[in-house]
Structures are given as structure tokens and as C-alpha cells.
Amino acid sequence: MKYNLKISCTKSNLPDIRVFVADILEKHSYPEIEAHKLVLAVDEVCANLIIHANNCNPDESLSLSILYNKNKSIIFEITDKGIGFDMNKYKEPTLHELVDSKRKGGLGLMLVKRIMDKIEFKSEKNSNICRLIKLMN
């Protein structure tokens, strides 16, 4: 089953993204606590893309597609046309570094990495594609 959502790049759209993902997972009877984590991971990536890649520009948009492969995997694919993200240049901070620096950011991608089984970022032509993969046991 494949589901699609297209939204403009404003932070006020984040609740709609969460509801969209939560509804699909509930429809497939995905366990509630685990579903909450997947909703969180998608929210984190979308928030990063809206804020950092698209500067909260409402004229830009994000497309989210969810591919639900029963008993195999769930693939969340988020496409945008903003500034691409290079995962190779990302260095995960430690919690103590974050506390010492009094930074409020930096935890989002850490959460996504722990929740998902695989994260891919790639840029092709004018689009950036982020793919989050969760395997089902």
C-alpha cells in the first residue's frame, strides 16, 4: 500500500504530517508505542527540511510517501527541492557536548538514527530525497 501527502514548508503543518502518519500506522494495526516513535522520526526529518532546507518558505513544498510492505518494511520517502543534506558531513554530538554548549538543536537526527533501521539522503536533479526504512520482524 502506498500513501502520499504534499504540504507547504511551514512549521504549522507539522501536526498534519503527524496525524497523516499516525492514521496510516493505526490503520495497519502497528503497535502504538512503536508507531509513536515512527511518527516522531518522520516529524523530525520534516521539521529539519522545512526549517533548514527550505527556510520555512510556504511557497516550497514537501512530498511524503509511505510504502507499507506488510510484514516486511515501512518506507517513508520525503522529497523536497531545498538545500540538500550531506549525511557524510554529519557528526553526531554527544549529550554532554549538547548540555555544555546549551544548544537546543542537535537531538533530532540522533532520535531518527535510533528509531529507524536505515536512513538515506540523496540528491538527484533538482530534488532531494530522504528515505527512512523501518523493518518489521
Add this chain to the structure above:
Amino acid sequence: MIEISNTEEENVQILKVIGDVDASSSIHLDSALAEAIEKNKNIIVDLGQLNYISSAGLGVFMSYLKELDANSLKLVLSGLNEKVFHVFEILGLDQLLTIKEDLDKARAELNEV
């Protein structure tokens, strides 16, 4: 989306957060916590009616830990539902922050010290 109230008691102030804390609304939690710290009293954040928290909200709590410590103030979070607690647990923040099941236990934690 988010509603925050601050009740001041003799030795503690209680911030009650209702709704969702995400990248859009975390700014309100940030300013409420900054104002509370200025009052120089220990803080309980009642999260019993918090439905959702993302890294933006977690980051707000983390960003004040040094300041709280420097001012010898204590911060206790209370009443987290299971889903919200799991979010703190994923990165081990439940070990870095003081989290109690309910307001009574949060108050007891502050009175013990």
C-alpha cells in the same frame, strides 16, 4: 496546540504543559522555562497532559541544565505518559533529567534534598 501555565507555591513553581511540543511550539516552552528560572525557585514541569514531544522540546530542557546547576536550582519533570516517556528514553535523557511519576513524587523529590 500548546498551553503553559505557571503556579507559584512557597518553595516551588509548577509549569503545567498541555498539548504538543514540536519544532513550531517549543519556543513557548523555552520562554516559560526561562522566565521560571529567573524566579530562582525549584521547578516542577507537569507533563501529565503532554501528548507529544519532539527533539525541539527535549532540547529546551537540555539547554537549561547548566544554568539550573549554576543557580543551584532543581528541575523535576512529572506525569509523563508512556509514549512521551519513551521519547526521553530513546536517547537516555531519562537518566540525565529527573523524572517522577506524578506531582506528589516530584514534590517529595524536591523536599528530600
